[in-house]
Amino acid sequence: MTDLAESPAVRRLADWDPADLQSLVGEYGSPLYVLDLERVRQNYRRLEAAFPDAEILYAVKANALGDVLTTLREAGAGLECASAGEVKRALDAGASGDEVHYTAVNPPARDLDWLVDAWRDHPDLTVTAGSEDTIDRLADRGYNGRLCLRVNPGIGAGHHEKVRTGAAAKFGVPAERAVEVLANAADRGFDVVGIHAHVGSGVSSDQLDAHREFVARMGDLARDVSEALGGSGLEFVDVGGGFGVPYREDEEPLELGSVADATREALGELDARLTIEPGRYFVADAGVLLTAVNTVKAARETTVVGVDAGMTTLLRPAMYDAYHPIRNVTVDAAAANGDDGSERERLPQTVAGPICESGDVFCSDRELPKSERGDVLAIGNAGAYGYEMANQYNSRPRPASVVVDGNAVWVSRQREDVEDVIRPERAASDGLKTTPPRGE
Structure with missing residues (x-):
């Protein structure tokens, strides 16, 4: 295992041994994906060091390979899943219910059917709903477990317009309606545990201001929700992932310490824990x-x-x-x-x-x-x-x-x-x- 101090902030393509790569094609054929599990561990340890008090979930959609899920779970990460299939992969990788968050967008009926069945065997599983309709559909299936609400903060960032989710109408309940929606869910017997938002994918250093503003809005919203729920507060505030990696040879890697400091400062004082859910950062x-x-x-x-x-x-x-x-x-x-x-x-x-x-x-x-x-x-x-x-x-x-x-x-x-x-x-x-x- 490589010491973190010896692990570079980014592994460039030039750092791979060319003879090793060529020999892999000779043995396994082409085209061929190759993934280095020790590098995945290094990336996890680097992010854990920058966010020592945060709950870290791995966004499974980045790479759902079973060996990746097992590696990150054993390193200490929970698993954030965008579909019932990803939840099954997470459970198959040995995750317990309390290590799994299901964060679907407009989930199909068959996904919800499967998920609610799985919840009965894993009651600590957390479901994140992005609409009142989804909450109703969960209730219709008898689900009244751990509920997180995905909100739309109105701020988006990321490497391409197609992955800037924070302001896209498709994602989440408008932030100004979140308190009302969560209060109603609590009255209906749901165990309201958190709020969630994701600004976008591949956020770079020059977009840190947008990240900071987004996190500040989430902190303000968490305090409003806590007050509306009678001071009982939330377990967590999930500000998503989106930490970018440098794809071009001349791009510098994210300064994780600065990102972490900006995140904590923008979130402000909260009883709730900070949750982050990077995907790309671990595996790219x-x-x-x-x-x-x-x-x-x-x-x-x-x-x-x-x-x-x-x-x-x-x-x-x-x-x-x-x-x-x-x-x-x-x-x-x-x-x-x-x-x-x-x-x-x-x-x-x-x-x-x-x-x-x-x-x-x-x-x-x-x-x-x-x-x-x-x-x-x-x-x-x-x-x-x-x-x-x-x-x-x-x-x-x-x-x-x-x-x-x-x-x-x-x-x-x-x-x-x-x-x-x-x-x-x-x-x-x-x-x-x-x-x-x-x-x-």
Whole structure:
């Protein structure tokens, strides 16, 4: 286990051993997600040191891999879940009910049905509702357990407009209505335990003022709720996560101490504990995506490097125009081995996947060592929202995932094949053949 003082605030793509990465592709194939569990632990310990008095929940949606959930739970984190499926994963990872928060947005009926059943076996589980309708639907199912209210503070921040949740109408009850909604819930027998809001995802240092204002509004609201509930107060005030990580090589990491100080100062005096729920911060720089070059093509204005990963493997560049660092590990491994033939000209290249969409590119005209067929490229900061957003568009199987923990490496997610993609369709077809037609 690396001492925290020796753990850098961010792990750059250049810090990964290129020969190790290339050998993983040789053993497990491509494309391949790789996640380093010790780096996940380091990130947790760093955040725990900055927020020693806070309850820390891991936002499972960032990376729901079972090995990640177990690692963070054993390190001391609770688990914040956005769906019934994530709650099941959390419980399967050994979490107890008091370590799980369910924070869904417009939850489907089947999710609530499953969740309420799970609550009966785990009565310490906390449910966060983002609307009065959700509270009514919980009551209709007999739920009267631990209730947290998601509020909309009217302030949003984050790396892209699609993830700035704090001011989006979709998320939470307007803050000015929160006291009334919670008082009504308490009168109906719910165990009101907290309030929650999330300003957005990937908040950077230059957005600290928005974070501070958002937290101050949450502190004021908590004091108003405590007064309305007869002074009984709340157990916690959850200000979400959203702590950003530097994706670009020249970006500096968050100064966590400053963020923590600003958070505590803005929240003010409260009997309730502070709760935070980062996701990306724990796992982004702990993961890389490895992909093999299969085509190199001279186009009119650029050189197109075709790889076997695409927007079905890593969606963030296509969806958010997100930047991810890219490295040719074949070239770097050869250079590290003293291979005189490893030197290659650097030239602008567009790295593109196999999906029939013009948006299926990982970078455009980025200067990299000249690529050759068979090279392995590494795409950095892929541990957060990488595999979680992978899909089967174009009937493409999803990739495998391996985890690294010290000298140990194992497959944590099997690679799909085409049979895995079409198996549900075949099962449905077989069911139709054995089910009597309607009306019989």
